Structures are given as C-alpha cells and as structure tokens.
Amino acid sequence: MTATTLTPGASTANDGVLFDGAEWDFETVRRVYEAIEAIARDDLGLDVYPNQIEIISAEQMLDAYSSVGMPLMYAHWSYGKRFVRDEVLYRKGYQALAYEIVINSNPCISYCMEENTMAMQAVVIAHAAFGHNHFFKNNYLFQQWTDPGGILDYLDFAKRYVATCEELHGVEAVESTLDAAHALMGQGVFRYPRAAKLKLAEYERRRREKRERETRDYCDLWRTVPGAALAPTGDLDEKDARARKLRLRLPEENLLYFLEKNSPALLDWQRELLRIVRNLAQYFYPQRQTKLMNEGCATFVHYTIVNGLYDKGLISEGALLEILHSHANVVAQFDFDDQRYGGINPYALGFAMMQDIQRICVAPTDEDREWFPEIAGREDWRAVLRDVWANYRDESFVRQFLSPRLIRKFRLFALSNKASESNVRVEAIHDAEGYRRVRSALADTYDVSANEPDIQIVDVNLLGDRPLTLRHTVRNGVRLAEAEREATLRHIRRLWGHEVRLEETPIAPSA
Amino acid sequence: MAHFVDRRLNPRDKSLGNRQRFLRRARAEVKRAVDKAVAERSIVDAGKGGTVSIPTDGIGEPQFHLSSDSGEREYVRPGNKDFVAGDRIDKPRGAAGGSGREASESGSGEDPFSFALSEAEFLDILFEDLELPDLVKASLKDLSAKEFRRAGYSNDGATPNLAVLRTMRVSMSRRFALRRPTDAEVDRLEAELAALRVKAAPELADELRIRQLYADIERLKRRQRAVPFIDPIDVRYNRFTPTNVPRAKAVMFCLMDVSASMGEREKDLAKRFFILLHLFLKRKYERVDIVFIRHTHEAAEVDEQEFFYGRESGGTVVSSALKAMIAAREARYPAADWNVYCAQASDGDNSGSDSRDCVALLAEAILPLTQYYAHIEIGAEGATDGDESRQTDLWRAYAGLKEAASNFAMARVARRADIYPVFRKLFTRQTKQGAAS
Numbered sequence: 017m018t019a020t021t022l023t024p025g026a027s028t029a030n031d032g033v034l035f036d037g038a039e040w041d042f043e044t045v046r047r048v049y050e051a052i053e054a055i056a057r058d059d060l061g062l063d064v065y066p067n068q069i070e071i072i073s074a075e076q077m078l079d080a081y082s083s084v085g086m087p088l089m090y091a092h093w094s095y096g097k098r099f100v101r102d103e104v105l106y107r108k109g110y111q112a113l114a115y116e117i118v119i120n121s122n123p124c125i126s127y128c129m130e131e132n133t134m135a136m137q138a139v140v141i142a143h144a145a146f147g148h149n150h151f152f153k154n155n156y157l158f159q160q161w162t163d164p165g166g167i168l169d170y171l172d173f174a175k176r177y178v179a180t181c182e183e184l185h186g187v188e189a190v191e192s193t194l195d196a197a198h199a200l201m202g203q204g205v206f207r208y209p210r211a212a213k214l215k216l217a218e219y220e221r222r223r224r225e226k227r228e229r230e231t232r233d234y235c236d237l238w239r240t241v242p243g244a245a246l247a248p249t250g251d252l253d254e255k256d257a258r259a260r261k262l263r264l265r266l267p268e269e270n271l272l273y274f275l276e277k278n279s280p281a282l283l284d285w286q287r288e289l290l291r292i293v294r295n296l297a298q299y300f301y302p303q304r305q306t307k308l309m310n311e312g313c314a315t316f317v318h319y320t321i322v323n324g325l326y327d328k329g330l331i332s333e334g335a336l337l338e339i340l341h342s343h344a345n346v347v348a349q350f351d352f353d354d355q356r357y358g359g360i361n362p363y364a365l366g367f368a369m370m371q372d373i374q375r376i377c378v379a380p381t382d383e384d385r386e387w388f389p390e391i392a393g394r395e396d397w398r399a400v401l402r403d404v405w406a407n408y409r410d411e412s413f414v415r416q417f418l419s420p421r422l423i424r425k426f427r428l429f430a431l432s433n434k435a436s437e438s439n440v441r442v443e444a445i446h447d448a449e450g451y452r453r454v455r456s457a458l459a460d461t462y463d464v465s466a467n468e469p470d471i472q473i474v475d476v477n478l479l480g481d482r483p484l485t486l487r488h489t490v491r492n493g494v495r496l497a498e499a500e501r502e503a504t505l506r507h508i509r510r511l512w513g514h515e516v517r518l519e520e521t522p523i524a525p526s527a
Numbered sequence: 528m529a530h531f532v533d534r535r536l537n538p539r540d541k542s543l544g545n546r547q548r549f550l551r552r553a554r555a556e557v558k559r560a561v562d563k564a565v566a567e568r569s570i571v572d573a574g575k576g577g578t579v580s581i582p583t584d585g586i587g588e589p590q591f592h593l594s595s596d597s598g599e600r601e602y603v604r605p606g607n608k609d610f611v612a613g614d615r616i617d618k619p620r621g622a623a624g625g626s627g628r629e630a631s632e633s634g635s636g637e638d639p640f641s642f643a644l645s646e647a648e649f650l651d652i653l654f655e656d657l658e659l660p661d662l663v664k665a666s667l668k669d670l671s672a673k674e675f676r677r678a679g680y681s682n683d684g685a686t687p688n689l690a691v692l693r694t695m696r697v698s699m700s701r702r703f704a705l706r707r708p709t710d711a712e713v714d715r716l717e718a719e720l721a722a723l724r725v726k727a728a729p730e731l732a733d734e735l736r737i738r739q740l741y742a743d744i745e746r747l748k749r750r751q752r753a754v755p756f757i758d759p760i761d762v763r764y765n766r767f768t769p770t771n772v773p774r775a776k777a778v779m780f781c782l783m784d785v786s787a788s789m790g791e792r793e794k795d796l797a798k799r800f801f802i803l804l805h806l807f808l809k810r811k812y813e814r815v816d817i818v819f820i821r822h823t824h825e826a827a828e829v830d831e832q833e834f835f836y837g838r839e840s841g842g843t844v845v846s847s848a849l850k851a852m853i854a855a856r857e858a859r860y861p862a863a864d865w866n867v868y869c870a871q872a873s874d875g876d877n878s879g880s881d882s883r884d885c886v887a888l889l890a891e892a893i894l895p896l897t898q899y900y901a902h903i904e905i906g907a908e909g910a911t912d913g914d915e916s917r918q919t920d921l922w923r924a925y926a927g928l929k930e931a932a933s934n935f936a937m938a939r940v941a942r943r944a945d946i947y948p949v950f951r952k953l954f955t956r957q958t959k960q961g962a963a964s
Contacts, residue, residue, distance in 0.1 A: 435598055
C-alpha cells in the first residue's frame with residue numbers, strides 16, 4: 017500500500033471545472049477519471065485493480081441485474097424469472113435501476129448507465145471503480161476466497177459448459193440438475209479454509225514422526241491404570257460407522273461438495289455442474305458477509321473524493337449539489353415505524369461508521385477515548401480506515417467499531433422475540449447500559465453463518481440402501497421453514513439418488 | 528489508466544434465452560393467465576402483449592430457510608422514539624417477528640408473480656396447439672400453387688434465360704484448355720512487326736525476325752479462328768423448375784347478419800370472434816385479406832367501420848350474403864392462390880325456405896372451395912353452447928351440414944368469455960376428427 021501523501025488542494029492551479037452541464041462524453045469522463053484517480057491514489061492511498069469502465073444502456077442494466085450482476089452467466093430459467101420481474105418493476109416505475117454495477121474481477125469491471133448525468137458518472141466512478149475496487153482487492157475475505165483474475169474466464173467456461181450439456185443431454189435434464197444445485201447454494205460454501213492436502217513425502221514424514229513419538233512415549237503401565245479408556249470395543253456397526261465417516265470426512269457442511277464427490281447417482285457432467293454452482297456460491301460468499309462494509313467503504317470514498325474535487329475547484333457548485341442530493345437519498349435511513357422502512361440501510365450505516373472512525377481519529381471525545389483507545393486521536397484516519405477495510409467483515413466490524421455516538425444517532429434499540437410469546441421485549445436502547453447489548457445484537461444479525469441454518473451431512477451408509485443423514489443443528493429453537501424444507505429435500509434426493517433424512521437436533525440456547 | 532468501453536451497441540437481448548426458458552417452465556400457469564386476460568380484454572387490445580400474473584407454485588426456488596415462527600431471536604431496529612429497556616410491544620397480527628416487510632420478502636411469498644409478455648409471446652401462448660385442421664393439409668397435401676424456382680443451369684433453354692456469366696466461364700476454361708492465343712499476344716507481335724518495318728535501315732537479323740513474326744502471327748490467327756471465342760457448347764441457360772409451394776395468402780370472409788334483431792351486444796360478440804380468427808390467420812399466412820359482407824334481406828360488401836357500426840334495417844335473407852361471397856371470391860380470389868376462410872355470425876333468425884337455399888349453396892358452391900367455414904350463432908344472454916333447447920331455423924338447417932362436411936363447424940356464443948373457448952373448440956374438435964379419420 018502506498019504511503020499517504022496529502023495533496024495541498026489550494027496550491028493546484030484552479031484552471032476551471034472539468035465539466036459543465038449534464039451531458040457527458042468519453043473525453044470528459046476520461047479527464048474526470050484522471051482527477052478522481054489522483055485523489056484516490058495520492059490522498060486516500062487506495063490500491064486498486066486496473067479499471068475497465070463500461071457504458072451500458074438501461075436494457076443492458078436489466079440484463080445484468082437478472083444474471084446476478086455478472087457480465088456472462090450460464091443460461092437458467094431463474095434468471096429469466098428475475099428479468100421479467102425486474103422489467104415490470106422498472107417499466108412501471110416502482111424501482112429505479114442502480115447507477116452502477118461493479119464486478120470483483122481483475123481488471124475490475126464497472127458498468128455505468130448511459131442515462132447518468134456527468135456528475136453522476138463522476139460519483140459512480142469514484143464509488144465503484146475506486147471504493148468497491150479497493151475493497152475487493154484488499155479485504156481479507158476476498159483475498160482468501162475469490163480469484164478475481166480468473167472469474168471471467170471461469171464464467172465463460174461455465175456458460176459454454178452448460179450450453180454444451182444442454183445440447184448433449186437436453187435442456188430439461190440440465191435444468192433439473194441446476195435447480196437442485198441452486199437449492200443448495202446456501203449450503204455450498206466452505207466457511208473455513210481447509211487444510212491443504214499434504215504431499216506424499218510430507219505425509220510419510222508426519223506418519224513416521226507420529227509412530228516414533230508413540231514408540232518413544234509408550235508406557236505399558238498406562239494399560240493397567242483402572243478406568244483408562246479401553247481400546248474401543250464398540251460393536252462392529254459402530255466401528256464401521258467411524259471408519260466410514262473418517263473416510264468420507266464427515267461431518268461435512270458443504271453439501272454441494274459432498275454430493276459432487278460422493279453421490280452415487282450423478283453422472284460426470286452433473287458433477288461438473290454442481291461444481292460450477294458451488295464455485296459461484298463460494299465466489300459470492302464474501303460479498304454477502306461484507307455488504308455493509310463494502311457499501312460503506314465505497315460511499316465514504318465517493319463522498320471524500322467528490323468533496324476533494326470540489327475543493328480543488330474541479331467541479332462546479334451545481335454538480336456538487338446534484339451529487340450531494342443523490343448521496344443523501346442513498347444514505348437515507350428510515351425509522352422502523354416508517355412506511356418506507358426496509359431494514360437497516362447498509363449504505364447509511366456503513367457510511368456513518370466510516371465517517372465516525374474518521375472523526376474518532378481526528379477529533380475524539382472522552383467517550384471515544386474510552387471505547388476506542390487504539391484509534392482515538394490517531395490523526396492518520398486514512399491508514400486506520402484502510403486497515404479496517406482490509407481486515408474486517410460486517411459482523412466483526414460492527415462489533416468492534418459501532419460507537420455509542422452512532423447508536424444514539426440512529427436511536428438503535430434491540431428487541432428480543434420469542435415465538436411462544438405474543439409480544440416482543442425491548443432489551444436495550446441507546447443508553448449507557450444498552451450500548452454493548454445493542455452493538456452485540458446488531459453484530460450478530462450481520463453474522464451470515466449464524467443467520468443461516470447450520471446443516472451438515474453426518475452419516476451415510478454406502479452399503480445398504482444408501483440413506484444420507486443430514487442434521488440441522490437448531491439454535492435458539494429456530495427450526496427450518498416447513499414447506500421449503502420439504503421442497504429442498506426433494507432436490508437433495510434427486511442429487512443423491514436415494515433416501516435423504518433430515519434430523520433437527522436442538523442445542524441448548526446460548527451454548 | 529482505466530479502459531473505457533462503450534457497450535451500448537452490444538446485442539441487447541442477452542436475457543432472451545433465459546426468458547424463454549422461464550416461460551416454458553411456467554407455461555401452464557402463463558397459459559391460464561393469458562386465457563383469462565383475453566376473456567377480459569377489450570377488442571383492440573386483444574392481441575397485444577401485457578402484464579400477466581401467475582401463482583408462484585411452479586417457479587419456486589426453494590432453499591433451506593430458518594422459519595420465522597419458531598424459536599427466539601434478537602434484532603436491532605433504528606429510530607427508537609420512546610421505548611425503554613424492558614418495554615413490551617405487541618406483535619403485529621399475522622406477521623410473526625414484528626418485521627412485516629422482511630418477513631414477506633424472505634417467506635415463501637403467496638403473492639402472484641406478475642410480469643410482462645411481449646406481443647409475440649402472448650400470441651404464441653394464446654394460439655398454442657390451436658391449429659386449424661385444414662391448415663396442415665394445406666401445407667402438406669394441398670400444394671396447388673406452383674412457382675418456378677431457380678435450379679442450377681442447363682445446356683439448352685430459351686435465349687432470355689441465357690446465363691451470361693456461366694457461359695463466359697465455361698468458354699474461358701475451354702479457351703485455356705485449348706490454348707487459344709489471346710488478342711494481346713497477337714497485338715504484341717504485330718506491334719513488334721510494325722516497329723521493325725518502319726526501321727530505316729533494316730539489318731539482316733531484322734529481316735529474319737520480320738519473316739519469323741509474319742509466320743508467328745499467321746499461325747496465331749489461324750489458331751484463333753480454329754478455336755472460337757464462344758462455342759455453342761459453352762452456352763448455358765438458367766434452369767427453372769416448377770415447385771409446389773403452399774399458398775401463402777388467405778382471404779377471410781366475414782359474414783354478419785345486421786338486421787334489427789342483431790343488437791350491440793351481438794355485434795360485439797361477433798366482432799371478437801372475427802378478431803380472433805383474423806389474428807390467427809395473420810400469424811399463419813403472409814398475407815390475409817378480409818372481406819366484410821353484411822346482410823339484411825340483401826347483402827353488401829362494406830368496409831370494417833360500416834360493417835360493425837353502420838345502421839341498416841330490413842328482413843333477413845342469409846343466402847344473399849352467401850351469394851355475395853361467392854361472387855366476390857370468383858371475382859378476386861382464385862382458388863389456386865388463396866386459402867379461403869369464412870366466418871359467419873348470425874342470431875339464427877331466417878326463414879325456413881331460405882335456410883334450405885343456404886344449405887344447398889354451402890354444400891355445392893362454398894364448402895368445396897373453402898378451407899374452413901365457421902358459423903357462430905349469437906345466443907340470448909345466459910344461453911350456453913350446450914343449450915340445444917332453443918333451436919333456430921338456421922341452426923337446424925346447418926346441423927345436417929355439420930355431419931356431412933368436415934370443414935364446417937358451428938357453435939353458440941352467449942357471453943364475452945365464451946368466445947375464446949368456442950373459438951378453440953371449433954378448431955380443436957376438427958383436429959381430433961381429422962386425426963381419427
């Protein structure tokens with residue numbers, strides 16, 4: 017990451033604004049891009065993938081919407097469904113289209129709508145091509161789980177592979193496999209990095225060391241100690257089961273992976289389809305965990321850059337006002353009892369938290385010093401923010417950086433809801449006793465894995481009638497939604513080819 | 528440095544394939560919705576696309592979700608007004624969890640799924656498996672229209688069909704093969720000869736060369752004469768062979784009784800029927816002509832406006848319309864080029880003797896030359912198609928015809944919503960008969 021150098025805005029020659037009026041052309045966009053890039057690199061110290069900015073029409077934006085934002089995607093009816101729905105919403109004016117879509121790829125592709133005014137194009141470039149781009153490149157989750165350099169090639173491969181399969185095996189067969197795979201997308205990700213497979217030599221070395229250690233430490237006396245664990249004498253079935261589970265690496269939470277590798281019913285091309293869906297699910301997993309931060313980062317970046325442009329005299333007051341107007345719309349947070357309320361707006365909270373961190377660094381209050389001793393008064397807010405963007409996800413970010421001041425500003429309150437009771441209880445509000453409770457409750461809601469059912473494959477009997485056993489570990493008594501549970505199980509049955517059971521096992525609350 | 532790409536000119540319908548997949552998937556539901564839409568729509572909009580709503584059943588994408596009506600959970604909301612810790616708030620009725628909107632977003636969604644169909648999609652679904660019976664025959668068996676089509680070249684033919692380029696090509700290859708000297712070669716030698724001959728003081732070598740040139744030129748010219756530039760065997764002609772093509776034109780005769788007994792309602796129903804038939808024919812044929820013939824006790828060919836909205840009064844003589852139709856067909860629509868369809872709408876009132884005339888005219892002059900003849904009788908409000916109790920003169924007379932001719936169909940229509948099913952029935956029933964026979 018480059019060192020932060022402040023550009024003295026006042027000293028640059030103020031030779032007029034970069035653009036005038038709403039119309040844009042490629043030359044102007046390029047000049048604005050360069051001005052934005054200067055601020056992003058030199059002032060904020062952002063580190064981005066090379067940018068590729070594509071101008072598209074509204075219709076193409078709709079297309080992109082329906083294929084989960086990706087420039088190329090394999091064919092499936094569900095994308096058509098999304099398209100027809102979005103189209104109606106858009107045509108009737110219920111829903112405006114996004115100004116941009118940005119793809120975590122290298123080079124980083126951002127789509128800008130042709131309808132945007134020049135001022136909006138500037139915002140969009142700052143937001144997507146620098147804000148999101150920096151986040152994609154630097155956040156640990158993206159680094160760990162995604163391959164931005166290869167994603168477009170992979171999608172291209174996937175698209176062609178699916179098309180070939182449709183030709184060879186029929187659209188319907190492909191569709192039913194993809195349907196089933198899509199149903200398991202939520203259970204098709206690895207949540208933890210898995211140990212790399214050992215090379216044979218390394219494996220041998222470890223085994224030898226282990227044996228040597230055992231030989232060295234062997235003491236016959238232990239065998240005689242009363243109550244010592246006897247050699248496992250469980251009946252044959254149990255031993256079998258243990259060996260079997262070991263061999264299949266059970267329990268396994270990545271259902272798609274397990275089915276791809278072990279299902280007796282699937283053909284090779286079906287396994288490959290499962291793999292494609294699984295890879296995509298994995299690719300999108302970091303985005304689901306960092307919605308708040310990603311948007312907060314991008315919004316903060318565009319806000320800072322646009323103000324920087326204005327300070328340098330590169331954009332006019334009118335353009336600034338237009339930008340601030342749409343910025344205000346984007347970061348609007350409605351109260352819970354407002355008609356327009358639709359959950360906590362990630363743009364609003366994310367942006368507010370980024371600004372708050374900047375404030376804590378620059379002008380901390382006593383409260384901030386108490387809550388955030390590590391960053392309060394550190395002056396160098398750019399480095400602090402870059403560190404935050406690189407090393408947190410939504411859940412840990414909120415848990416670490418949501419300040420009492422923001423809890424007061426948003427007037428957040430925590431509710432607890434028991435299905436068995438007819439009312440909900442206010443657990444905490446924005447007061448001294450409540451801050452931590454509110455913060456922790458909010459952080460929990462951003463924990464993607466805690467808000468998704470924890471379903472694992474626990475056992476499979478490959479010899480008999482091959483039943484597959486899944487276990488849903490029930491947390492806080494929250495069970496699976498009934499209707500969809502059955503429909504999804506049918507899909508798993510299709511992939512597994514034999515009986516699939518799902519048991520719901522409660523664990524004690526707060527265990 | 529960034530890379531800017533202008534994608535606006537890229538192909539647009541990237542989602543088309545997915546869209547079609549989706550429609551195929553939701554076919555049954557979409558069809559039901561389309562049928563309903565047609566029954567409810569006004570005349571002008573009948574064929575246009577539009578928004579339809581379907582239940583979400585067949586197009587669900589199930590996933591494991593945590594149910595919102597069990598267990599306990601905690602969440603955070605913004606905008607606290609006056610709550611303090613320990614307050615209890617009643618849950619909103621119906622939506623467990625107190626998060627109305629979110630619940631319905633993540634839930635299975637009972638709301639119908641609505642989306643827009645394009646005109647082409649709409650009509651495709653509307654007319655799916657609604658085949659005119661004789662249509663199949665018309666395109667397979669009844670290939671009466673002949674057309675001459677290019678089919679390569681032939682060695683003989685009429686002069687106007689001379690294929691000049693091909694002839695020249697053949698001629699050129701023959702000339703190459705026989706080594707016919709080109710004019711350029713001869714010219715070159717002659718130029719050399721001329722240059723030598725004007726020389727003031729020719730040397731011996733020149734003399735010899737001149738003699739040589741004379742001989743060469745003579746030889747080349749002789750060879751040129753022996754191998755002609757164009758020989759009769761080079762000549763090729765375009766060959767045309769007669770091909771049978773399905774007739775791509777259809778004429779649709781709309782016959783309607785406009786006597787006093789036909790009111791606004793009856794005309795409106797008839798119009799709907801005509802529109803459906805027209806839409807259908809328009810999709811099947813390159814060109815569809817419509818002839819409107821209205822009749823009271825005398826028939827007249829009129830334009831559409833006059834047909835539906837003109838005022839006329841008089842008695843009822845149905846055969847007059849049939850005669851007018853025969854006349855129009857003979858004058859303008861030779862059977863070799865045109866598929867003839869006829870739709871007749873009437874309230875069934877006609878004198879007994881004229882009904883017999885009608886049957887005779889139909890059986891002898893009209894049905895043999897018609898692809899399909901549909902007669903609909905506009906019944907009184909509340910009557911249904913199955914209701915045979917009120918037999919009109921015309922209906923009774925036509926009933927015998929129905930048995931005898933397979934390209935004749937009749938049905939009763941009483942309500943707006945009946946039109947489409949009746950239309951469908953008229954044509955599908957025939958198909959079944961055709962398949963059985």
